[in-house]
Amino acid sequence: MTTSPIERAADSFAAELARHRTGRGLSKKQLATLMGFDPSYVSHVEGRRHRPTEDFARRAEAVLEASGAIWQRFREYDELRHSRAGGAHRELAVPNQWLPPGTGLVVERETATLTHTDHGYHCAIRRELYNAGTEPITRYLVRVAVDRYPNDPGRSNRHHRAHPLTFAELQLAAYRDDGGGAREPMHWRAKHDRDAFKEIWLLFENDEGRFPLYPGDRVTIEYAYRAGRDKWGPWFQRAVRLPTRHLAVRLDLPAELDPKVWGMETSLSAEEGPLRTPIQRRDEDGRTLFDWATDDPPLNARYRMLWRFRSQPSGTEPDGPRRPIRASDRMRAIGIVQRDDDLLRHPARQFDLPRDERVARDVVDRLSAIMARLDELHPFSKGVGIAAPQLGLGWAAALVRPADRAAEPVVLLNPRVVDSAVDTDEQYEGCLSFFDHRGLVPRSLRIDVEHAHWDGSRIITSFEYAMARLVAHEIDHLAGRLYVDRMAPGVPLVPVEEYRETGTPWRY
CATH class of the missing domain: 1.10.260.40 (lambda repressor-like DNA-binding domains)
Structure with missing residues (x-):
C-alpha cells in the first residue's frame, strides 16, 4: 500500500x-x-x-x-x-527550555563574581529564583568545588587530602532579599563534606522564622564564600543544573599581575570547546575585570573560565608546565579507583541486612556524593553508574542513574542477575575506572535483577535497553569483572578522542 x-x-x-x-x-x-x-x-x-x-x-x-x-x-x-490544508507556510520558533509540570525552581538570572584578594579568592553568587512548581520550596542546594592544580589531577588530589577544604575557612554567608531592598540572613546545613567538594543546603529560614518560596513567587538570594590560594587553582566554573534564563560571570583580578583569561564550554551534545561569545575585558582602578554572559543556557551545560598571570609576584608558586589532562586523570582526582588497581578484581562483600544497614547507608551516601561530583566533569548522556569497589569500598552496592538527570538513581544492594533476555546488542561503553577509552560490548536487552531493601527483604526488578546495560555493567564490577572481559577477542578499544558518540544516547 x-x-x-x-x-x-x-x-x-x-x-x-x-x-x-x-x-x-x-x-x-x-x-x-x-x-x-x-x-x-x-x-x-x-x-x-x-x-x-x-x-x-x-x-x-x-x-x-x-x-x-x-x-x-x-x-x-x-x-x-x-x-x-492549503495554508501558508509558517516558520515555527525553536522551542525554548520547556518546563515540565512539577518543575521546581527556575533561575531567572544568575550573576557569579570571583574576586582575587590579598588572602585568596572571594566568590559571590546572586540568583533570582522563581518557583514554577506546585509545592513550596524550603531549601536550595549549592555546591562548592576547589581544585588547586587543575592541570595535574593527581597532584591536586594528594594536595587536598593533605590540606582539605573546611567549612570554617569557607566563611559561608547566605541572604535573601526581603522584597524591600534589605538582606535577610539564611541558615545553611551541610549535606556532603569531602576534601575538595562540599554540598550545602541553603535554608529558607533563620532565627526569626521560616519564609518558604511558594508556587508562583519569586525571590533573590545571595551567598558568598572564601578560599585561600592554597586551595583554589586558576579556574572558575558554572554548571547549569536548573532551567536558567540568563547567566553572567565576572572575574575581578589584579591588573598588576597582567592576567590572561580564556573560557571553555561543554554540553550534553558537544565536547569541550571555546566559549561561543568573547569575554569582555576592561581595566578599572588597578583591577582587570573580565565579563561573560549568555541567555538560555542548555541544562547540564558547563562554562569554565581559566586564567594565568603573566607577571607572577615573588614568593608565589607557579603551577608548572601545562600538559593535556586525560579523562582518567579527572576520575582519579576525585577518588575513583583506576583500571590497574587490584581492588577492581576482588568480588565485593555482601551486606548482612538489616544488621549492616548503617554501613550500607554510609556506602550509598559516598556513592551519591561522587555521582553529584561526576556531573561537574562529564555530560553523561547515556546515563551513569558507579559501584562501591570503584571507590575502594569492598561492599556489594552500586548506584545507577538513567540518562534523565532529574531521575532518582537506582540503589542496588547485594544485586544478582536472575534472568536475562536471549536478544542482545552491541554498544560502546565507557567506564569511570578507565575513562580514556570506549569498548564495544555485547549485553542482553533485558535483565531481571534480584536486590535487597535496607531491611533485608528482596525484590526483583526488570531493566530494559539502556538501563539493562548500565545495571549489568555495575553488577559486573561487584563480581570483580570489567567490561573488557566481555568484549569479543581482537576487538580494540577506541580512544575517547576518536569516539564520536559522546553527548548522544545509545540507539535501540
Missing part, C-alpha cells in the same frame, strides 16, 4: 520519538508522565493513533534533550500538513 508524504513524515516523527525514548531508558508511560500527558498518550503517538501536536513535540524535545532531532521531524510533518 502506498503511503502519502504526510504519513511518511508522521511515521518519521514517531520513529525519532521512540529512538530517543528507548535510548534514555524510558517507558512510554514514564515519558508521558515527564511530559505532563496522560500515560497512554505517548503510546498513541508512537502507534500512529494520534497525530503529533506542536505542544507535544516541544515537550518531547525538551524532556528527551534530542538536540533538535524530534523538533526537526515535527517541522517536516507540520509543513506538509499545512501545505495539504
Whole structure:
C-alpha cells in the first residue's frame, strides 16, 4: 500500500520519538508522565493513533534533550500538513527550555563574581529564583568545588587530602532579599563534606522564622564564600543544573599581575570547546575585570573560565608546565579507583541486612556524593553508574542513574542477575575506572535483577535497553569483572578522542 508524504513524515516523527525514548531508558508511560500527558498518550503517538501536536513535540524535545532531532521531524510533518490544508507556510520558533509540570525552581538570572584578594579568592553568587512548581520550596542546594592544580589531577588530589577544604575557612554567608531592598540572613546545613567538594543546603529560614518560596513567587538570594590560594587553582566554573534564563560571570583580578583569561564550554551534545561569545575585558582602578554572559543556557551545560598571570609576584608558586589532562586523570582526582588497581578484581562483600544497614547507608551516601561530583566533569548522556569497589569500598552496592538527570538513581544492594533476555546488542561503553577509552560490548536487552531493601527483604526488578546495560555493567564490577572481559577477542578499544558518540544516547 502506498503511503502519502504526510504519513511518511508522521511515521518519521514517531520513529525519532521512540529512538530517543528507548535510548534514555524510558517507558512510554514514564515519558508521558515527564511530559505532563496522560500515560497512554505517548503510546498513541508512537502507534500512529494520534497525530503529533506542536505542544507535544516541544515537550518531547525538551524532556528527551534530542538536540533538535524530534523538533526537526515535527517541522517536516507540520509543513506538509499545512501545505495539504492549503495554508501558508509558517516558520515555527525553536522551542525554548520547556518546563515540565512539577518543575521546581527556575533561575531567572544568575550573576557569579570571583574576586582575587590579598588572602585568596572571594566568590559571590546572586540568583533570582522563581518557583514554577506546585509545592513550596524550603531549601536550595549549592555546591562548592576547589581544585588547586587543575592541570595535574593527581597532584591536586594528594594536595587536598593533605590540606582539605573546611567549612570554617569557607566563611559561608547566605541572604535573601526581603522584597524591600534589605538582606535577610539564611541558615545553611551541610549535606556532603569531602576534601575538595562540599554540598550545602541553603535554608529558607533563620532565627526569626521560616519564609518558604511558594508556587508562583519569586525571590533573590545571595551567598558568598572564601578560599585561600592554597586551595583554589586558576579556574572558575558554572554548571547549569536548573532551567536558567540568563547567566553572567565576572572575574575581578589584579591588573598588576597582567592576567590572561580564556573560557571553555561543554554540553550534553558537544565536547569541550571555546566559549561561543568573547569575554569582555576592561581595566578599572588597578583591577582587570573580565565579563561573560549568555541567555538560555542548555541544562547540564558547563562554562569554565581559566586564567594565568603573566607577571607572577615573588614568593608565589607557579603551577608548572601545562600538559593535556586525560579523562582518567579527572576520575582519579576525585577518588575513583583506576583500571590497574587490584581492588577492581576482588568480588565485593555482601551486606548482612538489616544488621549492616548503617554501613550500607554510609556506602550509598559516598556513592551519591561522587555521582553529584561526576556531573561537574562529564555530560553523561547515556546515563551513569558507579559501584562501591570503584571507590575502594569492598561492599556489594552500586548506584545507577538513567540518562534523565532529574531521575532518582537506582540503589542496588547485594544485586544478582536472575534472568536475562536471549536478544542482545552491541554498544560502546565507557567506564569511570578507565575513562580514556570506549569498548564495544555485547549485553542482553533485558535483565531481571534480584536486590535487597535496607531491611533485608528482596525484590526483583526488570531493566530494559539502556538501563539493562548500565545495571549489568555495575553488577559486573561487584563480581570483580570489567567490561573488557566481555568484549569479543581482537576487538580494540577506541580512544575517547576518536569516539564520536559522546553527548548522544545509545540507539535501540
